[in-house]
Amino acid sequence: MTRNLIVILGDQLSHDISSLKKIDKNHDEILMMEVGDETRYVSHHPKKIILILSAMRHFAHELEENGHKVHYVKLEDKLNTDSFEREILRYYQKLKPKKILVTEPSEYRVQTNLEKLERKIPIEFLNDDRFFCSKTDFSEWAKKQSLFRMENFYRWIRKREKILIDKKGKPEGGQWNYDRDNREKFTKDLKTRRVIKFRNDNITSQVIKLVRRNFSENFGNPEPFWFGVTRKHAKKALKDFVENRLENFGRFQDVMKSDDGFLFHSVLSLYLNIGLLTPREVCKITIKKYEDGDCPINSCEGFIRQIIGWREYVRGIYWMYSPKYSDTNYLNAKGALPDFFWTGDTKLNCLKKCIIQTKDESYAHHIQRLMVTGNFSLISGINPKQICEWYLSVYSDAFEWVELPNTHGMSQFADGGKLGSKPYAASGAYINKMSDYCKSCHYSVKEKTGSSACPFNYLYWDFFIRNKSKLQSNPRLWTVYANIKKMNPNKIKQIRNDSKAFLSENKII
Ligand code: FAD
Ligand code: DLZ
């Protein structure tokens, strides 16, 4: 008789995950499932499905090689009932284990479904200790805060975990945050290093065929597929990043370049989020580079802040406010997501470039997501639920626990300021400073209004005028509203008319 049945979900592909730490090789067995519900709850980018299913199949092989008994349900298996709950129940009835053991699911949807199943069969949920901060620790921290801010959370975690803290207990180098040394603007002779790409083996080739058969309608190109699908690959990708790009990560973090969508970014979120890498090992190797004198403090600290700060902070916010968080719409934005988000067929070059890159790579870096597609949706008043579903579908690193707070919180201000202190709205000038997109755009970034003006320019002001009652008291927006106060009424009228024309032409309103 099977003693425990250990369930491993598609984003739990870590050999030292809490559920596997408890395994008794001689009696316990493992269940992994490819299920229709997960592959279809949004229309995932084909590359995302290939990544997850191929990584799951490789992980199952590794478990078997390590002597474990694995029950692996493939998507097209005849008996597959297409949901986690039904498959777990089926195997529970078949194998009759004492109980199901699972590391807590990362998403509210799955957690709730498994809790419902727990009413029928015994399930033990284990803490996901791959994160630095447990859900309970986050709530304890949150209780002590009058206002949630990532920077305070980050400093608390850094002190607690003794990351980049010197012998006197002070932040390494004397500062907590080196962003002032980061964020250089675009220069055309910027030389970058290519991201490591992996060859597909037989397992991945089979999964590509499966995805082509079942998901041919989904947005995005399945091939060329080059993501790593094993822990070995992920470790290589990490090494490649710290050796070739980490040094310049901080300086060029916000730059966007038409012919290079990756620049000095790590492209590690897709491995971190499915468990092929752990945040701890990523931090360890980064700090070692700094200690060896091979990486400046601004890049090291800036990168560590993303991992132990933002990544953990958004997870805390997600669990604290779910399930209501996904219904937030503080600015009451009702616009429709324009069709060009699914085609890239637009004259706005920055959007075109970011959307086509997303279609090809299932990847865009943070500033492309925040300041191009996100900024556009925010200032155009697009319904946060619609843009949220887009992000959740199109990126290979997209799981609700990290995507939702970044979209509703950081990018769309739909949570009214729980996650960030002000909306990330910007005009064309910002995009022009940070990228080469404007040079080959149909619109002129210098023109503020009129048919050839960059739409970001008038939409930016229209956004603040439209949302005056909700935003004008925000101290971080006083200059914006002081400028609006000084504006000539004719200019305001033109901004409003141009915006209305643009939004209706693109069927947003
Ligand atoms: P790098 O720039 O190299 O950063 C290093 C690591 O830090 C990332 O791998 C990631 O694990 C972490 N990180 C950086 N910024 C954030 C952040 N804001 N929140 C959480 N972790 C962060 N990230 C996801 O992992 N999944 C998502 O679905 C996702 N959706 C997003 C949606 C929007 C609207 C925005 C603005 C951001 C989103 N992010 C998301 C955050 C961030 O854009 C990505 O983590 C990053 O672009 C991944 O690329 P990278 O690995 O090259 O990151
Ligand atoms: C995203 C995804 C997809 C596309 N398919 C599967 C799958 O078939 N089986 C699986 O175990 N996981 C999949 N995932 C990832 C899950 O959605 C993820 O593990 C849960 O959302 C965790 O809460």
Ligand code: SF4
């Ligand atoms: Fe984008 Fe405006 Fe620049 Fe065109 S001019 S690329 S629309 S910011």
